[in-house]
Amino acid sequence: MLRAWLFIFPFFLFPLFLYANDADVVKPSVTPPAPPAADEVVLDPAPSGAAKDTEEKRREERKKERKEERKKKQQKSGKGKCKV
Amino acid sequence: MQGLILLLLLISPVMLWAGDEEVEEPEDTPAFSFSGSVALGGGYESDVARSQGLIGGRRGAGDILLDASTELALFEETSLGASFLYDLLPAYGGRYTRMVLEATADWYRDLGSVELDLGAAGGLSLIDRFAPEPYFGSFDSYAELVIPHGEKLEWLVTLTVSYQHGLRDDVAYLRGPDVFVQGAVRWYFDEESGTLTGGYRAGVSLREKAGLYDIAGLAERGYISLTACNEHFEQALFAKVSYAVKSFTFLGRLSIIHRYAFAKDEWATLVALKEKRRIELAMVPSIEVRASISEEFDLSAGYDLEYTISSLGKGDYYDMNGLRHTVRVLATQRF
Numbered sequence: 001m002l003r004a005w006l007f008i009f010p011f012f013l014f015p016l017f018l019y020a021n022d023a024d025v026v027k028p029s030v031t032p033p034a035p036p037a038a039d040e041v042v043l044d045p046a047p048s049g050a051a052k053d054t055e056e057k058r059r060e061e062r063k064k065e066r067k068e069e070r071k072k073k074q075q076k077s078g079k080g081k082c083k084v
Numbered sequence: 085m086q087g088l089i090l091l092l093l094l095i096s097p098v099m100l101w102a103g104d105e106e107v108e109e110p111e112d113t114p115a116f117s118f119s120g121s122v123a124l125g126g127g128y129e130s131d132v133a134r135s136q137g138l139i140g141g142r143r144g145a146g147d148i149l150l151d152a153s154t155e156l157a158l159f160e161e162t163s164l165g166a167s168f169l170y171d172l173l174p175a176y177g178g179r180y181t182r183m184v185l186e187a188t189a190d191w192y193r194d195l196g197s198v199e200l201d202l203g204a205a206g207g208l209s210l211i212d213r214f215a216p217e218p219y220f221g222s223f224d225s226y227a228e229l230v231i232p233h234g235e236k237l238e239w240l241v242t243l244t245v246s247y248q249h250g251l252r253d254d255v256a257y258l259r260g261p262d263v264f265v266q267g268a269v270r271w272y273f274d275e276e277s278g279t280l281t282g283g284y285r286a287g288v289s290l291r292e293k294a295g296l297y298d299i300a301g302l303a304e305r306g307y308i309s310l311t312a313c314n315e316h317f318e319q320a321l322f323a324k325v326s327y328a329v330k331s332f333t334f335l336g337r338l339s340i341i342h343r344y345a346f347a348k349d350e351w352a353t354l355v356a357l358k359e360k361r362r363i364e365l366a367m368v369p370s371i372e373v374r375a376s377i378s379e380e381f382d383l384s385a386g387y388d389l390e391y392t393i394s395s396l397g398k399g400d401y402y403d404m405n406g407l408r409h410t411v412r413v414l415a416t417q418r419f
Binding site: 054 | 151184190203209238240
């Protein structure tokens with residue numbers, strides 16, 4: 001059983017690989033943006049509509065996943081003695 | 085039981101009223117929104133006998149499933165839901181046909197750099213097609229922290245606490261809590277079409293000990309006593325990939341689960357007394373295809389394989405080793 005674990009464990013290290021690559025983090029541009037003019041009021045950028053839609057969609061997906069997992073569990077546990 | 089049914093009955097008219105409110109609401113973002121779904125399908129499980137705790141060889145069984153659920157969302161942050169599941173299992177004379185009533189509540193908050201999701205669900209399972217009676221009561225809760233990391237990556241930390249209570253005499257020993265912590269990372273590798281998720285889950289499942297008569301057929305096979313430990317530590321590695329092409333979505337999952345019982349099982353026949361700790365490694369790959377026929381209607385087909393390697397095998401009171409196949413098709417209409 002230990003050998004089986006040693007074999008399969010490396011396949012689950014990809015989160016660390018992703019983190020190490022850090023490819024998706026928004027990095028600052030090489031050329032810094034021009035400073036705002038003296039009379040220009042700079043506000044924090046509000047999330048765009050598209051970003052909000054993406055966030056909403058991802059949230060819905062997570063919710064759907066949780067519901068599906070609960071349904072699977074429900075189908076198993078209601079079925080009877082799924083554990084001895 | 086009566087209390088839960090009463091709660092569901094009370095929630096239903098509120099939801100219907102809220103659905104009407106949404107139509108009359110002039111604002112762009114309604115305070116209330118109402119949604120729901122009805123799913124009809126069926127499936128086949130190759131080793132239903134084991135999941136029923138019945139001895140006497142592997143036995144498959146098909147089922148027909150009806151699943152209806154409704155949800156009321158309040159101010160985009162809170163949602164209340166109710167659902168009903170009817171799973172008709174013709175095998176064993178319909179004795180294992182299940183009906184599950186459930187009420188849910190979820191709360192979500194965007195805290196800037198992280199998002200927090202809290203939720204709870206209470207359910208009641210009834211069993212027996214011809215004379216329904218209470219089987220299980222259950223409570224599930226979760227707290228999930230979502231930490232976005234750039235635009236394409238997010239970390240998820242989830243704590244789940246649940247409690248199951250066997251209500252009928254034959255499942256009275258299945259009482260106790262589960263507590264699990266899960267860490268996962270999700271990579272949106274292709275805009276919103278493709279995701280890859282991987283993570284680790286660990287926790288404990290604590291149930292009361294099972295006795296000789298909690299497993300059908302043992303006494304008839306010559307066993308005179310059994311004390312089976314139902315408290316175990318469980319850990320799992322899991323991965324999931326999802327990819328959408330036009331109106332089709334393909335999903336693949338793999339879980340590798342390790343269970344370690346806290347005490348040894350003890351059993352006896354007239355000639356021998358044995359004890360052994362239950363340790364299991366289960367590999368559960370699954371695939372699923374979903375076809376969106378329209379925005380409200382979709383079809384899905386899935387296959388699950390479960391391969392269990394257990395320390396309890398031939399020569400013990402129960403052989404836990406083996407394969408289990410499950411196939412399922414489902415048609416879902418949302419509104």
